[in-house]
Amino acid sequence: MKTNVLKTILLASLVSCGGGAKHDEIQGNVGTVVATRPAMKATLAAITVRGELFAKQSDTWTPMISGNTLPDVREVKTERRGAIVALGDSADAPLLYLRANSHVALTQDGSGVHVAILEGRARLRRGASVSSYIDTESGEVIVTGDVLVDARPKGRADVRPTGARPSAADWSFALQQPETGAGVGRMEARVARSDKMENIELRDVMVDVKTAGDQAITEVTHIFHNAIDERREGTFRFPVPDGALLVGLAMEIDGKMVEGEIVEREKARAVYEKIVDEMLDPALLEWEQGNWFKLRVFPLEAKADKKVVIRYVTQLSKQGNGFEYDYSLAAPEQGEIGSFHLTVDGKPQLAQKNIAKGIDLSVPIATKIPDVMTEKRADGIYTAVRIAPHLAVPGFRTSTGARDIAIVIDTSRSSLESRAQELEVLETTVRQLAPQDKFTVIAADVEIQRSWPGYVAASEQALREAKKMIEGIEPDGASDLANTFATLDAADPSQVIYIGDGIATWGEQRTDELAKLAKKIGVPVDAALVGKGASTALWAELSGETGGRSMIVKSQLDEQRFALAATQADMIRLTNATLEVPAGAVLFPSTATTLFEGEEMVAVMKLPADAPMPASMKLTGTISGAPYTENIQLAAAVPTDRVGQRWARQMLSKMEASNAGKEEVVALSTEFGVMSKYTSLLVLENDEAYKKYEIDRKNQREAEKAQQLAQATTAPTVTGGDLDSLGAREASLSPDEVQPGDPEIKIPAPIDAQSVVVSFPFGETKLAVWDTDINAWMVRFLIDQQTPDGTYYARVTITHSDGRLEVLQLPYTVDTKAPIITAKATKVGAGYHIRVKQTRDGTRPKDAERVEIVLPDGSIMKLGMTEWGVFEGDWTPDAALTGPITLQVFARDNALNQSTIELVLP
């Protein structure tokens, strides 16, 4: 359906610009068309090749590297990583971006070059030298701008404008940028008795991904090896993916993983320096630049390994109708990585040794992503709602003529440091304009200067002139946005693009008044907000109310996304999209926004702990000038991790934008474990050190709680958490498949390991066996009836194919004690509310999993678990009860231990 809409749009564009013939009459199988049409005459030029690129002429596949050209190419494919190729050897040839492991057919006829996607994903950007088309099963689509194409079964393809959801094209933007070591961190240390720095050997990298709703929590475990016979201080740098939320850091100290805690930045630094002086084990993680975080690690012991774990949260990438997890590993700059493993939701996806080249991975997520996700915390209920309104407009047509685009550049004093980036955004944006589009550049501070009267075509010459004008203006004065809007109104543009920090410092500064002036222009206003003080506080409202988009632009990736979103999203859009705030809720987005057809908005809200979940949410806005209202019915909320953090991140952005007090920001940041500009992550050696410096061990508690929860939900009698204390890799019990008494351990060691041996504390040693169905090494073991309660450790020894030994530990708990419970009945109307609570027994987690009541008629009522260790239910007798009534209450824990008590009804 989306393809059809898109096709309509693109064909409408085709008609409007008058270029080429209409090709939608071509029907039939893509393969047939490709086979009968001649190979591409235009020379294929390899612009960027990250992995392996092959081009097929006749029947021969030829490998290509960056800079190569080949004529008469029929097919092209990529392996391992992506590539950019030009469909022609001129500077203005169409550009084809190919994702890793993609395969396309290239043909050419009198109308232009045709691209049919056979496998994988591609992005095609039009070029002036030759017309370009996407072949699909149902015909072909002329590309007048920039489109993303996904292969679909049976020759079908999903084609959509890149600008409608630029984040889906992030992989292609990454191909345009220099490699910056994505995916893993690197550690440097000083060469002995020298000022030179050298890379520390990275022996193992384990990437463990767990999905939580539409988010992914990625844990990257690095094992570095200090090869010299000298203790050193290391500097670890890690590139957090664009848009990721850094939530955790852990470091191995004395064989135990110690969680980092979020601490106010200055305090963290002071504590770190003091501890380094005392020769203890601290680590301090701070933001360095761009997406890079820097961690100072001390000590790197002589000839020893050091394990560092980084944890971050990203959004799953929405592709077509599904979601996927994307991971990119750049060619390691520090030399080969000894071994690399990636698992997603426990399933191994990649295991390789001696990694010297980069890898791009896309892992489809098979589980259904819930529409409503919720997390209950002590201070409230946090809920994320995915909203994808149906924005059909009968007879909708995109703009049919050339657009006149006014680009405003902030030249006020605040642009002093961001001038270079402003010009980069200008350049990237102008280069994305369609050939028929025209533009003008307006320099705005308290005064206005215009590049030229009227609008001119988007040529390189015009771009140079515009940049020259901006460079000639000394950044000075304040920013008078009201005056700017008045000028824009008079300029009669069809679209406005603002590039600046987004802050009004002169004249009218009230958001609502500025919004009125912006709306008066009557066209979409998009904003790229750049610079240190860049804020969306004002522009989210201005853009949202006008049908544009505003984005904070920090990186080149952001620049690409913005330029595409601002210039290549000519689709149905919901302007001034606003969600009605449920009573008592703190909701994000808190301002109006713009939603494009097919786009999804995720609303995140905090509700009071006792507030009911609203049954629906009201979305209002304007489509093509007509009012729009939709009541979105909320599906049952699915408990999901880290929704609270998601909300806190939005809240922190809002607070930072509104210059909220540092103390408030630090408090929220530490409460939710979300880094802010005022906080750092600090790892200290032990509990005593944290106590000494009065640092709350919140993350450690959370980690332990998560482990307890995992234990409580796993197998009875034997419960086990993930192996993490010594283990480079996760070994785990398989509670879903095994009952008490004979659990199994799953060890995701590589298939080519020589052996995997598991030693148990009670004297048994077993050889694990590779299980082809589970893709892991498995071993079954027995627990003797006489084994006392307690936590035990199984030791896993992996002998790798190269003879290297790896030793891991797996804790498990033997529990034979029945749960201790209390029960209370409260009369409610004609019935009773019954509440059964498990009492904590020493340090054991509350692990009751089932509570049943035997009613007077002998029937059994099961109570529902309302929180860990608490079970509740309501019972109304069919007839009035006489005399004292005693009910039997049965409770069972995860280990299938049972207890019984009596409950006398009041």
Add this chain to the structure above:
Amino acid sequence: MTFVAAIANAAIAVYTNTTEVRACQPLDDGFLVGTGGGLVWTDKSGAPKKVWTKLDGLPATRVDGIAMVDGDVYVGTEKGGVRVKLDKGAVMIDGGIGGMSVRDVVKYGDAIYYATDEGVRIEQHKGPRVPSSKDVPFKGGGNKQARARVSSLAIADGALWAGTAGGLYKMRNGVFELVTIESGANEVTSLYADGKTLWIATTNGLYTREGSAVRGYGGGNLRRVTKVDGAIVAAGLGGGYVTIDRGRLVSYKGAAKIAMVQALTESNGVACTGGLDGLALRASKTAAWTTVKASAGIQANDVSALAADGETLWVGSFDHGLSKLSKGVWTTIESAQIDHRVNAILVEPRAGKTSRIWVATANGISIVEPKPSGISVSEITKSEGLPARGVLSLARLRDGRILAGTMHGAAILADGARPIAIGLKQNLEVKNVWAVAEDSQGNLWLGATNGVFRGKPDDSAWTRYSVATKHLRDDWVMAIVPDGAQVFVGTYKGGVTRFAVGDVVTATQLGDGWINPGGLRIDGSTLYASTMEGLRTSDVSATTWATNDTFTVADTTATARVGGKLFVASRRGIVSPAGP
């Protein structure tokens, strides 16, 4: 090396697997080998002469350690250690301690010290009377549970040292005190004293301690350190054998081909070593190591299921696959279509044809069909419609179909038809179905962790019997066996309940006990119950039962009768009394 030991009185045949070597000791006329299946006395070539198990008087069948103390042989088992004398093919037991796993024994001063999994026990002989014994206290180390697991003892530089799972301890003034080795090297697996130097094998490598100086050599997960031909040699799990050359750890040249080493001993040039993958011997200092070839036999001691098919006994093991004993010959069933984790076996007799053997495993059901040319094996897995990967129980229905209990409900299986799942459709809240049966009225019984459910496939509501309904003493049902109008239900720790099936179902609790999965069997009028405490029997009409006192085998898992002989499986092999 696997063999059958028929012990001296020939009243009971014992079948154990002795592949896993846990300790060994060269003797003048052969070797003494401690295995998971008993104590084995071999000749010089490694050929077994005798196997002794618990039924011969050892505290337990699994041997955890062998030590020579002043010329005496001490054998540590998983339930105690004893001093033994070998005399003309018989083993004479003389003193020792019971109740706990004994891994090492040394003499220090006038006392014998036992390294056990409950600390160090001292046995003092004061005069000719029965020795007194007591535990040596420990001091230091946070994990009391770990430090109690003592793997080895050694006397270095005049002091007694104890290697434990919680670190290294040195005895001072009658108390073992924690001595630091190095961070990460907390689990000591073996000690060897060489004058003033103490060699320490740990799960994190090899160390020495001399005075207060500690040196680490690396080497991974080591299990044994000793001297061979005057040089220190260590070995462990996966890393093979290593020695020290000019202060560095290097591979030990000419080592035996054992990868998972747990035992290594040398005496006057004669040496033995072994581990998970068997036994290797060296006749003299100049001879090469030879690996002792394993012979056919029971493939593992953890027997999980038995089934009788005429003169053939089918044996399923916990994690070593399927085998059979037919006319005194053991055959291991090698097939990629049979998972090595066997949970249950069912023999399906067929008129005019050989029986089919249904094997429930952790990865589906394998159907073994004996043929003149061998066997054919077919599989039914989740791909073929089973509700879950793992299958826990099997029963044959009166109409010939097979009922299977899986890890997500049950299924009825018939040739040429897709499995009929029982669970969701019947509104059953069951996950793991540990036991299945059909009663005389055609009702199916499914034993789960929340009680037993009774009903017919087409019923939308089944009846649940549980602790809450006062029918069971424990909700975790492990075994069900029908007998006419009765159904016996065995639970994990609540013994056996007899259900009388009529218009009204009533339940009578028989004796207590911990019933193992599939552990009930009716044999004539006798109910056999395989429990964690051993085999129990009862007349089917009786209300109590008795422990079978013909022989005592702990943790009995299954029984079967083949050719008139009773076979009793346990976690430590199979025994079969000579009589009925």
